[in-house]
Amino acid sequence: MLDANFIRDNIDAVKANCANRNVKADVDAVVTHDSERKRLQKQSDETKAKQNEISKKFQSAKPEERAALKDESAKLKEQVGILDGQMKMAEDQLRISLLPIPNMTHPDAPVGHDAAANKVVYRHKEPTQFPFKAKDHVELVESLDLADFEAGVKVTGSKFYFLKNEAVLLELALVQYAIQKLVAKGFTPIITPDLAKVDVLEGIGFSPRDNAETRQIYTIADTDLCLIATAEITLGGMHRDEILDEAKLPMKYVGLSHCFRTEAGAAGRDTRGIYRVHQFTKVEMFVYCTPEQSEAIHQDIRKIEEEIFEGLGLPFHVIDTCTGDLGGPAYRKYDLEAWMPGRGKDGEYGEVTSTSNCTDYQSRRLNIRYRPSGQKGTKFVYTLNGTAVACTRAIIAILENYQQEDGSVLVPEALRPWIGKDKIERKSK
RNA sequence: GGAGAGGUGGCAGAGUGGUUGAAUGCGCUAGUCUCGAAAACUGGUUAGCCGGAAACGGCUACGAGGGUUCGAAUCCCUCCCUCUCCGCCA
Numbered sequence A: 001m002l003d004a005n006f007i008r009d010n011i012d013a014v015k016a017n018c019a020n021r022n023v024k025a026d027v028d029a030v031v032t033h034d035s036e037r038k039r040l041q042k043q044s045d046e047t048k049a050k051q052n053e054i055s056k057k058f059q060s061a062k063p064e065e066r067a068a069l070k071d072e073s074a075k076l077k078e079q080v081g082i083l084d085g086q087m088k089m090a091e092d093q094l095r096i097s098l099l100p101i102p103n104m105t106h107p108d109a110p111v112g113h114d115a116a117a118n119k120v121v122y123r124h125k126e127p128t129q130f131p132f133k134a135k136d137h138v139e140l141v142e143s144l145d146l147a148d149f150e151a152g153v154k155v156t157g158s159k160f161y162f163l164k165n166e167a168v169l170l171e172l173a174l175v176q177y178a179i180q181k182l183v184a185k186g187f188t189p190i191i192t193p194d195l196a197k198v199d200v201l202e203g204i205g206f207s208p209r210d211n212a213e214t215r216q217i218y219t220i221a222d223t224d225l226c227l228i229a230t231a232e233i234t235l236g237g238m239h240r241d242e243i244l245d246e247a248k249l250p251m252k253y254v255g256l257s258h259c260f261r262t263e264a265g266a267a268g269r270d271t272r273g274i275y276r277v278h279q280f281t282k283v284e285m286f287v288y289c290t291p292e293q294s295e296a297i298h299q300d301i302r303k304i305e306e307e308i309f310e311g312l313g314l315p316f317h318v319i320d321t322c323t324g325d326l327g328g329p330a331y332r333k334y335d336l337e338a339w340m341p342g343r344g345k346d347g348e349y350g351e352v353t354s355t356s357n358c359t360d361y362q363s364r365r366l367n368i369r370y371r372p373s374g375q376k377g378t379k380f381v382y383t384l385n386g387t388a389v390a391c392t393r394a395i396i397a398i399l400e401n402y403q404q405e406d407g408s409v410l411v412p413e414a415l416r417p418w419i420g421k422d423k424i425e426r427k428s429k
Numbered sequence B: 001g002g003a004g005a006g007g008u009g010g011c012a013g014a015g016u017g018g019u020u021g022a023a024u025g026c027g028c029u030a031g032u033c034u035c036g037a038a039a040a041c042u043g044g045u046u047a048g049c050c051g052g053a054a055a056c057g058g059c060u061a062c063g064a065g066g067g068u069u070c071g072a073a074u075c076c077c078u079c080c081c082u083c084u085c086c087g088c089c090a
Helices: A004-009 A011-020 A027-060 A063-098 A137-143 A149-155 A165-184 A198-204 A231-237 A291-311 A361-366 A391-401 A413-419
Strands: A119-124 A188-191 A195-197 A225-227 A251-260 A279-289 A316-320 A332-340 A348-357 A382-390
Touching: A004 A011, A004 A027, A004 A063, A011 A027, A027 A063, A119 A291, A137 A391, A165 A188, A165 A251, A165 A279, A165 A291, A165 A382, A165 A391, A165 A413, A195 A198, A195 A231, A198 A225, A198 A231, A198 A361, A231 A251, A231 A279, A231 A361, A231 A382, A279 A291, A279 A391, A291 A316, A291 A332, A291 A348, A291 A382, A316 A348, A332 A391, A348 A391, A361 A382, A382 A391
Parallel strands: A188 A251
Antiparallel strands: A119 A316, A195 A225, A251 A279, A279 A382, A316 A332, A332 A348, A348 A382
16 A cells, blocks of 8 residues: 555645556545544544643642542543544544555556557567467367366366366476576575465455455455465565564565465456466565665566576567556566467467566555664565466466477476476377 | 463563663664774664654554553453463374
8 A cells, every 4th residue: 555645745646646557546535534543643642641641640649639630531531532433433444545546656667548558578489380270278188188177167166177197297397497496596485375364465455355246365254364366465474564674685585375366357258278267376476675676676577587488488478567457556567478379369478477566565554664774764665576487377378389280298398307208198098 | 172381672581550662681883992803881772653844742552452540561351372281183
């Protein structure tokens, strides 16, 4: 979330930013509720100060004066009760009005209302051409016996799947490949919980309290827990309410988790196969750093993502995401889209990774700070995240780009050490 | 799950109803000394909110939430978490 004082001082810029990002939010309400909160706080503080004075006087007071002091204090106490109740309400309203307001935007991010305004900033390889009719990943998965969608439906529901055979090895290989690369680059490997508390989700920028029709998050009945949609949530929550040592920044993590998404509102979109599913495995980068470090680190993360997909030998391009497509917490976002020959009519690019600089939008809510040397007080750290590998999407790109005319699929060289073969072939019955 | 102990500042650790937001030590930091360093000595060093240009002032916070009291880190209740022992278990 943004700082209410910042909004007050930059109200026009915040409103313009909301418009650019296609977000309808009542910015004026923030100022109204914040003013109300301040007014009540001042009143409450003053009343409490009087109360404190009375209790100081009490000891030196003569016994016959004490009854009067008690009386006065009781009255003040009643007032404080009322004021604090009102203040709590004002704080809640302030919080609620602050939640939908998106982060500010990097001045270089392309302005536009939808994906059409996204800007391609990097390309690797041309889209794969086949001298035969290419299959999509669903056909490949079925003919090579790599997943069981019917079992997924029977056991859990639609958009759940069982991975089988080499698909399992592929997933594990991708995890190894990504984590090893990142450990070599100084990232600390972490396996995070797959569940997290509601307020951590909110701090990262998710809305698990939305009503069931629009909620993107699975919640666990009778608890304040949710299934995480990404390890960004748990990695970002890991240091909440801490003051980090400036000398240790940037702190770089690579986390492995399952990710769960309800995909509410996505009904009918990307229904085939494993492109849009309710559960998948993902290796995620997460960095805590100072404001000064953040832009360079954002570029570093983008480079790492490019390196990972170059290493897999896949054609892709990278997009500088436009304002309308940024999502709430991102100040700037790059998406890496891999070529998927089976997507759409004759192949399309499909999103495989995404990296965001979230500035202090998440850390303010999660209360993660550092002490800048030479300055007094604390500042909020900046947080960045980026996908290393989202297994299902990467598997689609590999199967579709590495397919051969005979229906087999070559294994990318980088993954062969973990798969133990260089080709996935039809099983003999 | 059962029994016991405990949760205080960056860390360690005092504090059982009133100048305790918090002794002391460590750490960090500035200075003195020194050619320089170490040691020693001296000073500074919790965070948040509100008001203020600032100096500064007020309020809040000793795991969380309630309660008792004129007054709570200190007493009472509920919950959470940690540690030790026992049980169960991948």
